[in-house]
Amino acid sequence: MKNKIKKVDLIFEKVDHLSILKKAFERTSDEIILDVIDSGLRGRGGAGFPTGLKWKFAKNEESDQKYVICNADEGEPGTFKDREILTNVPEKVLAGMALCGKAIGATEGYIYLRAEYNFLLGMLNEKIREFNKQMKNMNFEFSVFIRSGSGAYVCGEETALMESMEGHRGEPRNKPPFPTQHGYLAKPTSINNVETLVFALMIANLGPTMFKELGTFDSRGSKVFSISGDTPKAGIYELELGMSLEDFVHEFGDGDTKAVQVGGASGFCVARKHFKDTVIGFEGIPTGGSMMLFNSTRSMYNILKDYLEFFEEESCGQCTPCRVGCQQLLKGVEAVKKGIKPATYLNELQKLSETMKIASKCGLGQSVGNPFNSIVNNFREEIIY
Amino acid sequence: MSKFKVNLKINNIPVSVDEGTTILEAARKLNFNIPTLCHHDDLCVAGNCRVCVVEQKGARLLTASCATPVSEGMEILTNSMKVRQARKHIVELLLTEHNADCTKCFKNGHCELQEISNEYRIGDHVFIDLLQEKDRVQDISSPAIVKDDSKCIRCQRCVRTCAHLQAVSALAVTHKGNKMRISTFLDKPMNDVICTNCGQCINRCPTAALTERSYIDQVFDVIYDPSKFVVVQTAPATRVAIGEEFGLEPGTRVTGKMVAALRRLGFDKVLDTDFTADLTIIEEGNELLRRLKEALVDGKDVALPMMTSCSPGWIKFQEHLYPEFLDNLSTCKSPQQMFGPLAKTYYAEKVNKNPADMIVVSIMPCTAKKFEAERPEMRGSGYKDVDFVLTTRELGMMIKQAGIDFNKLENEGYDSILGDSTGAGVIFGATGGVMEAALRSAYEIVTGREVPFSNLNIKPVRGMEGVKEAAIKIKDVKPEWKFLEGVELKVAIAHGLANAKALMDRVKEGKADFHFIEVMACPSGCIGGGGQPIPTTMEIRKKRAAGIYDEDEHMALRKSHENPEVIELYEKFLHEPLGHRSHDLLHTHYYPRKRH
Ligand SMILES: Cc1cc2nc3c(=O)[nH]c(=O)nc-3n(C[C@H](O)[C@H](O)[C@H](O)COP(=O)(O)O)c2cc1C
Numbered sequence: 001m002k003n004k005i006k007k008v009d010l011i012f013e014k015v016d017h018l019s020i021l022k023k024a025f026e027r028t029s030d031e032i033i034l035d036v037i038d039s040g041l042r043g044r045g046g047a048g049f050p051t052g053l054k055w056k057f058a059k060n061e062e063s064d065q066k067y068v069i070c071n072a073d074e075g076e077p078g079t080f081k082d083r084e085i086l087t088n089v090p091e092k093v094l095a096g097m098a099l100c101g102k103a104i105g106a107t108e109g110y111i112y113l114r115a116e117y118n119f120l121l122g123m124l125n126e127k128i129r130e131f132n133k134q135m136k137n138m139n140f141e142f143s144v145f146i147r148s149g150s151g152a153y154v155c156g157e158e159t160a161l162m163e164s165m166e167g168h169r170g171e172p173r174n175k176p177p178f179p180t181q182h183g184y185l186a187k188p189t190s191i192n193n194v195e196t197l198v199f200a201l202m203i204a205n206l207g208p209t210m211f212k213e214l215g216t217f218d219s220r221g222s223k224v225f226s227i228s229g230d231t232p233k234a235g236i237y238e239l240e241l242g243m244s245l246e247d248f249v250h251e252f253g254d255g256d257t258k259a260v261q262v263g264g265a266s267g268f269c270v271a272r273k274h275f276k277d278t279v280i281g282f283e284g285i286p287t288g289g290s291m292m293l294f295n296s297t298r299s300m301y302n303i304l305k306d307y308l309e310f311f312e313e314e315s316c317g318q319c320t321p322c323r324v325g326c327q328q329l330l331k332g333v334e335a336v337k338k339g340i341k342p343a344t345y346l347n348e349l350q351k352l353s354e355t356m357k358i359a360s361k362c363g364l365g366q367s368v369g370n371p372f373n374s375i376v377n378n379f380r381e382e383i384i385y
Numbered sequence: 386m387s388k389f390k391v392n393l394k395i396n397n398i399p400v401s402v403d404e405g406t407t408i409l410e411a412a413r414k415l416n417f418n419i420p421t422l423c424h425h426d427d428l429c430v431a432g433n434c435r436v437c438v439v440e441q442k443g444a445r446l447l448t449a450s451c452a453t454p455v456s457e458g459m460e461i462l463t464n465s466m467k468v469r470q471a472r473k474h475i476v477e478l479l480l481t482e483h484n485a486d487c488t489k490c491f492k493n494g495h496c497e498l499q500e501i502s503n504e505y506r507i508g509d510h511v512f513i514d515l516l517q518e519k520d521r522v523q524d525i526s527s528p529a530i531v532k533d534d535s536k537c538i539r540c541q542r543c544v545r546t547c548a549h550l551q552a553v554s555a556l557a558v559t560h561k562g563n564k565m566r567i568s569t570f571l572d573k574p575m576n577d578v579i580c581t582n583c584g585q586c587i588n589r590c591p592t593a594a595l596t597e598r599s600y601i602d603q604v605f606d607v608i609y610d611p612s613k614f615v616v617v618q619t620a621p622a623t624r625v626a627i628g629e630e631f632g633l634e635p636g637t638r639v640t641g642k643m644v645a646a647l648r649r650l651g652f653d654k655v656l657d658t659d660f661t662a663d664l665t666i667i668e669e670g671n672e673l674l675r676r677l678k679e680a681l682v683d684g685k686d687v688a689l690p691m692m693t694s695c696s697p698g699w700i701k702f703q704e705h706l707y708p709e710f711l712d713n714l715s716t717c718k719s720p721q722q723m724f725g726p727l728a729k730t731y732y733a734e735k736v737n738k739n740p741a742d743m744i745v746v747s748i749m750p751c752t753a754k755k756f757e758a759e760r761p762e763m764r765g766s767g768y769k770d771v772d773f774v775l776t777t778r779e780l781g782m783m784i785k786q787a788g789i790d791f792n793k794l795e796n797e798g799y800d801s802i803l804g805d806s807t808g809a810g811v812i813f814g815a816t817g818g819v820m821e822a823a824l825r826s827a828y829e830i831v832t833g834r835e836v837p838f839s840n841l842n843i844k845p846v847r848g849m850e851g852v853k854e855a856a857i858k859i860k861d862v863k864p865e866w867k868f869l870e871g872v873e874l875k876v877a878i879a880h881g882l883a884n885a886k887a888l889m890d891r892v893k894e895g896k897a898d899f900h901f902i903e904v905m906a907c908p909s910g911c912i913g914g915g916g917q918p919i920p921t922t923m924e925i926r927k928k929r930a931a932g933i934y935d936e937d938e939h940m941a942l943r944k945s946h947e948n949p950e951v952i953e954l955y956e957k958f959l960h961e962p963l964g965h966r967s968h969d970l971l972h973t974h975y976y977p978r979k980r981h
């Protein structure tokens with residue numbers, strides 16, 4: 001466990017993205033992929049799948065057409081780092097997509113942009129036009145296109161996102177087959193988070209070693225955090241992974257932090273007594289970037305209720321455990337609060353959340369139990385009384 | 386090509402199956418039953434209800450067995466602690482959303498949700514009831530289909546049916562989360578949307594969210610009314626399916642028992658739609674020959690290919706989606722709607738009844754027939770031609786309610802005048818049947834010889850392929866049909882509206898030069914109709930089709946133009962095919978409808 005908060009500047013650092021690409025295009029796909037594997041980079045969108053492996057799977061598929069998708073749906077409550085990345089270094093995102101295209105053998109890339117970020121469309125389209133021209137000038141066959149979401153959280157889930165791009169209702173698909181085999185328009189597709197793509201570009205630029213030296217064995221490198229809640233320093237920070245939550249709170253808390261919600265609404269709530277032994281990273285609690293701090297003025301019941309209302313509405317509704325489970329958890333805690341159901345009913349709900357976790361079709365339903373159990377376990381009295 | 390084998394263990398028992406087999410199928414091979422709700426053999430995989438989850442050793446999450454192909458070395462548990470708990474939870478959750486008034490429900494005893502709750506003995510569940518009073522409204526706008534969202538488990542079987550089998554997409558998923566529902570375009574009533582009333586969604590709905598609009602009580606009312614003379618007609622496909630309501634194998638021929646049951650129910654006369662099926666062949670066959678003559682001899686711009694018009698779901702589909710082809714539809718009414726006006730004119734006179742006191746009831750494998758009977762054009766007799774339409778399933782219920790032990794009934798025959806039929810009328814029930822019946826008669830009328838197929842069985846137009854094509858060379862014709870000498874008559878047959886759409890798109894693009902096209906809205910034709918016994922699968926429909934062809938082979942007469950009652954009808958009443966009376970009673974026209 002690292003003991004200090006270390007700020008890093010890989011994502012927002014201005015670089016000459018074209019010369020990085022030029023260098024990369026002289027290498028083979030395998031060399032590019034090997035570097036990404038070697039760096040230990042894992043997806044920054046939440047699930048943390050090793051990026052190099054994903055690219056390798058997509059590369060190994062035989063197909064007349066493959067696609068790169070940049071997941072810019074950024075719907076997780078409390079996450080706003082992709083917006084900043086797209087605003088400040090859009091060229092790096094585009095270059096990361098082209099790099100992925102080179103690695104897996106795709107000639108088209110799509111950005112799936114969260115509907116609420118449509119104000120960025122004008123600027124992004126401008127950048128894309130320029131970038132596509134540059135790719136042509138470099139004799140590299142790759143064009144980027146952009147698609148707007150329609151405001152559903154579930155469309156950030158990779159297969160729902162592809163359904164949405166294909167003009168269908170955003171419902172997650174069955175897996176397998178995985179997107180690297182059967183993705184957008186049934187073609188092999190590598191879908192990566194905005195931040196992941198920029199890190200991949202920086203690994204191509206600086207080599208895997210510098211990245212590997214940051215972070216821990218399981219959580220290499222740094223990560224852009226979206227810090228919000230009861231903090232005097234709300235905002236975007238790129239920090240080395242593997243810090244303890246205690247150090248984090250020391251740096252960002254307001255002196256009265258009672259809990260931190262790590263990973264947004266679908267993440268875990270850590271109470272003060274566990275700050276010390278909680279690592280922020282894949283070996284501890286992973287996060288897509290969201291860190292919400294709560295001080296003692298906050299009611300954890302209200303926070304839980306808020307999250308459950310979010311999930312009750314944002315579940316795509318197709319699968320039973322998630323659609324009905326979310327409603328039951330919400331109605332259940334309300335009933336306990338009002339005394340309509342006994343406190344022991346929380347145990348039934350916790351059992352139910354376990355079913356939701358293992359039987360739901362996609363990551364949304366599977367993770368509702370995270371906030372639910374961590375808040376109920378840590379703040380049971382606040383829920384009941 | 387031999388497929389790769391995959392070895393796995395299910396509940397510790399080794400099994401070797403073809404690559405691509407799902408875990409569910411593999412488990413069934415070992416006789417382990419895994420419950421399912423959203424799964425249906427006719428439909429693509431959804432994997433959304435989650436009751437089929439199983440445990441894979443070493444995996445963190447459970448796996449939907451219907452949606453997951455086997456892989457080498459996999460170890461599956463279908464009834465572990467985790468699986469049992471999850472499954473029970475899932476059923477309980479569904480019940481909290483469900484209007485579980487089972488004892489009062491139309492599908493009581495025929496509901497898949499009820500069955501699985503029964504297996505798991507879900508007594509009083511722990512969770513909170515989510516169904517609200519305002520959710521308990523039924524959409525009864527359609528004369529054919531009732532939609533009840535309070536019974537819906539959101540498995541989307543109807544949505545997949547409507548989109549993939551029928552290419553209609555009248556039903557779709559709307560909203561998300563707790564508000565997610567199956568709805569229509571802009572939430573309009575079922576009667577105001579593109580729904581064809583085919584009822585295929587009903588056949589695949591696991592609960593009572595989609596059912597037929599039932600007219601059982603109205604029919605009993607008129608039967609009990611001594612002032613009414615109630616005649617009943619039975620469609621071809623009902624006789625090989627009604628047995629399923631009484632535990633018999635699909636395809637069992639129970640025509641005689643069905644007739645006996647109808648008499649015991651109190652119908653005054655039991656007559657047969659097969660009769661008007663034969664009549665349809667005469668009218669429609671002549672219409673085809675007339676169109677061909679007009680095209681080939683008179684050089685007129687007539688609408689070809691001619692398309693059959695027996696299937697009211699198909700008619701409404703055309704009216705909505707291909708209104709520019711309405712002239713191609715045969716102007717013949719369907720056999721049901723030919724029967725109605727003949728019953729209230731020709732027949733009424735013969736049996737000396739006042740048509741105002743007559744009630745015509747039909748037993749149909751179809752829900753669209755309920756809609757068809759309500760069409761304002763269908764009043765050729767001056768009265769509503771067909772008063773009530775019941776599905777095969779509703780007839781089954783009536784027989785049970787009346788305490789009739791169906792399986793023990795002795796066979797009885799149809800009453801006369803509109804009761805005689807040939808094998809050609811019977812095969813209307815299966816896809817390709819109308820075409821085969823038409824060819825048997827038309828070929829013989831034109832050449833004076835029987836169709837050149839062994840035992841009259843025109844095999845190329847039979848079978849379950851989505852779109853079938855065939856060609857018959859017409860040779861050595863009678864002098865009056867000289868213009869057809871050497872013509873190769875090209876025909877096509879589609880069943881299921883998605884197949885019909887594929888065929889229509891070819892016609893529209895000018896890539897098809899058929900003379901005659903048969904379309905049945907339902908997969909496999911009327912034997913797979915939306916009013917037939919539930920469940921339906923390809924296997925069941927194949928058995929019903931076999932029953933139909935078996936019935937045909939057992940008939941004394943097998944060509945429509947040889948039906949003695951039809952011959953008599955022309956002699957005494959209609960005088961000639963496509964004549965004045967036919968025009969008034971047996972032919973109709975169609976109206977373009979909007980897409981939404
Ligand atoms: C409900 C749900 C919402 C998600 N939303 C996002 C999102 O907004 N942005 C994102 O990058 N990944 C999101 N993901 C994760 C994606 O499914 C996918 O794992 C990710 O895009 C892969 O990229 P990465 O490997 O670079 O992280 C979401 C997952 C779920 C289950």
Ligand code: SF4
Nearest residue numbers: 316317319322362365
């Ligand atoms: S878990 Fe929720 S969001 Fe995911 S498929 Fe199921 S209902 Fe949809």
